Amino acid sequence: MAKTLSVVLITLNEAANLPRTLKSVEWAHEIVVVDSGSTDGTQEAARKAGARVFEEPWKGFAGQKNSAIAHATGDWVLSLDADEEVSAELAREIQELLKQEPAMSAYRVPRLNHFLGRALRHGGYWPDPKLRLFRRGSARFADRPVHETMELVEQSHPTVGQLRGHLIHHCYATLEEYIEHMNRYSTAGARILVDGGRAPRTVFALVWNAVVNPAATFVYNYVFRLGILDGREGLIQHLNHSVYVHWKFVKAWQAGKGRAL
Numbered sequence: 388m389a390k391t392l393s394v395v396l397i398t399l400n401e402a403a404n405l406p407r408t409l410k411s412v413e414w415a416h417e418i419v420v421v422d423s424g425s426t427d428g429t430q431e432a433a434r435k436a437g438a439r440v441f442e443e444p445w446k447g448f449a450g451q452k453n454s455a456i457a458h459a460t461g462d463w464v465l466s467l468d469a470d471e472e473v474s475a476e477l478a479r480e481i482q483e484l485l486k487q488e489p490a491m492s493a494y495r496v497p498r499l500n501h502f503l504g505r506a507l508r509h510g511g512y513w514p515d516p517k518l519r520l521f522r523r524g525s526a527r528f529a530d531r532p533v534h535e536t537m538e539l540v541e542q543s544h545p546t547v548g549q550l551r552g553h554l555i556h557h558c559y560a561t562l563e564e565y566i567e568h569m570n571r572y573s574t575a576g577a578r579i580l581v582d583g584g585r586a587p588r589t590v591f592a593l594v595w596n597a598v599v600n601p602a603a604t605f606v607y608n609y610v611f612r613l614g615i616l617d618g619r620e621g622l623i624q625h626l627n628h629s630v631y632v633h634w635k636f637v638k639a640w641q642a643g644k645g646r647a648l
Contacts, residue, residue, distance in 0.1 A: 390486075390487075390489070391460075393418075393459035393464050394412045394467060396455065397468075398433070399429070400425045400427045410436070423451065430442065441455075456528075464523050470557045471554050473552075490546075496517055496552070498514070502559050503560065503562070508616070509616045509617050512617075521537070569631040569634065578639075586640055593637075605625050
């Protein structure tokens with residue numbers, strides 16, 4: 388017997404992205420959107436596409452995504468971000484998979500990231516596998532401030548499979564978007580360092596983490612992982628990612644001196 392699929396998303400002012408995302412999964416049994424107070428017509432766009440919409444206060448990325456999962460009623464769940472799109476190949480693969488009882492309890496999906504309109508296929512950005520498709524009740528997002536990841540909670544079918552079709556990630560259309568993202572995520576990353584007792588305190592630690600580490604990160608990803616093949620967009624992306632690493636450790640150093648993040 389064919390299995391039903393719930394697609395779940397969280398949103399906040401995603402009216403520009405959401406229609407594209409929802410159109411790519413219009414074949415799903417249901418779409419669940421948990422919104423945290425959008426003012427740009429996001430909720431209206433979701434309802435127009437036939438989604439079940441729930442407005443809830445912000446609980447952090449993991450908490451919000453787990454809340455969306457809890458609203459799902461399908462046999463299987465596909466968790467998406469509002470700036471992601473299911474490719475035609477992936478849509479066909481999932482539909483074919485769910486025509487019968489899948490052998491695994493969850494599946495990782497490759498993700499093709501776009502930066503300033505260009506697909507990044509090198510430098511560690513491809514295939515960027517994400518665990519996103521799972522039997523309802525078998526997985527949830529681990530509670531982390533940033534870079535939330537999904538973990539299996541069901542032990543009876545612990546095996547994770549890999550799909551071939553990919554997600555299309557329309558992540559940063561402008562530099563302004565990426566700089567704002569780096570600022571937020573570096574602050575959250577710094578908080579993790581401080582809470583874990585890893586904030587640099589000496590001059591040597593600050594130089595190593597805030598200067599050497601970002602430089603090494605750039606060389607490793609841009610040169611050895613061939614980010615150079617992604618053109619000007621690849622160069623800008625890897626330079627900015629190194630700046631993110633620098634900000635994270637400098638902010639942690641600042642917080643370690645007793646200044647608020």
